[in-house]
Amino acid sequence: MYKVIDPQTTALPQLHQYLLGSISPRPICFASTIDGLGRHNLAPFSFFNVVSANPPIVVFSPNNSGRDGTPKQTYLNAKETGEVVINVVSEDIVNQMNVAAAPWEHGVSEFEKAGFTSIPSDLVKPLRVAESPVQMECKVLEIKEFGSGGGSGKLVIAEVLKMHISESILDSDGKIDPFKIKLVGRMGGSWYCRTDRDATFQLAQPMAVTVGYDGLPSSIKYSDVLSANDLGALSALAAIPEDSWVQEIKSTTVVDYSDRQAVELLAKEWISTGKVAEAMALLMD
Numbered sequence: 001m002y003k004v005i006d007p008q009t010t011a012l013p014q015l016h017q018y019l020l021g022s023i024s025p026r027p028i029c030f031a032s033t034i035d036g037l038g039r040h041n042l043a044p045f046s047f048f049n050v051v052s053a054n055p056p057i058v059v060f061s062p063n064n065s066g067r068d069g070t071p072k073q074t075y076l077n078a079k080e081t082g083e084v085v086i087n088v089v090s091e092d093i094v095n096q097m098n099v100a101a102a103p104w105e106h107g108v109s110e111f112e113k114a115g116f117t118s119i120p121s122d123l124v125k126p127l128r129v130a131e132s133p134v135q136m137e138c139k140v141l142e143i144k145e146f147g148s149g150g151g152s153g154k155l156v157i158a159e160v161l162k163m164h165i166s167e168s169i170l171d172s173d174g175k176i177d178p179f180k181i182k183l184v185g186r187m188g189g190s191w192y193c194r195t196d197r198d199a200t201f202q203l204a205q206p207m208a209v210t211v212g213y214d215g216l217p218s219s220i221k222y223s224d225v226l227s228a229n230d231l232g233a234l235s236a237l238a239a240i241p242e243d244s245w246v247q248e249i250k251s252t253t254v255v256d257y258s259d260r261q262a263v264e265l266l267a268k269e270w271i272s273t274g275k276v277a278e279a280m281a282l283l284m285d
Contacts, residue, residue, distance in 0.1 A: 025185025
């Protein structure tokens with residue numbers, strides 16, 4: 001059974017909750033902007049992502065307030081001056097970020113209210129957040145507007161002109177270490193999530209054509225024991241194992257091969273521990 005939602009007839013607060021509860025966790029854009037009078041603004045937005053590397057393009061949405069429909073100062077500043085600095089949010093600064101998210105009056109410095117250290121940018125006028133592990137100086141290419149009422153979208157499309165990356169988050173190869181950077185994600189309501197090792201897992205990236213679900217033997221594909229996720233792991237293998245290797249795996253594995261369920265349960269256990277190719281060999285007839 002599914003609860004069917006018609007956006008046209010659903011109250012905005014409820015629709016907002018359904019959308020943000022469904023699409024999460026979301027990365028957080030901590031946007032620094034400046035208006036024409038030189039007043040700085042700093043605010044976080046979780047409608048944010050990167051959409052291109054060549055050229056380097058990021059997008060974020062400082063949508064109108066859902067409470068009173070007023071436009072965000074970040075949007076007004078980006079539209080007026082055409083510049084923004086995007087600072088990423090790590091666990092080390094998440095509470096300060098939350099202070100900056102309060103509805104401060106225009107002209108009040110969120111840098112001061114939240115206790116952040118502002119540092120000059122090299123190519124744009126908005127300031128950088130020194131405590132952020134990555135800061136991106138950007139020029140605004142375009143702003144697309146969707147609607148005009150509360151919650152209506154303002155999509156800022158910006159090109160990254162320069163990045164500043166703290167050396168403390170780099171690994172031995174000079175790449176950003178996903179655990180050193182300690183990014184946080186926004187979920188529904190007031191919930192956030194960490195990106196520590198206990199909350200993450202790896203998947204081998206398919207760089208070539210794989211077996212595919214349709215390439216699995218029927219005895220595996222229609223198993224009552226293996227889940228869709230298990231079958232997905234088997235489908236991602238590069239090839240069906242050769243008979244000689246299948247026999248080697250089977251000859252060194254203690255299991256009652258006359259009990260298909262026992263075989264599938266063992267294979268399922270192996271898949272959960274990363275022994276996917278071995279599990280496939282075990283399952284082959």
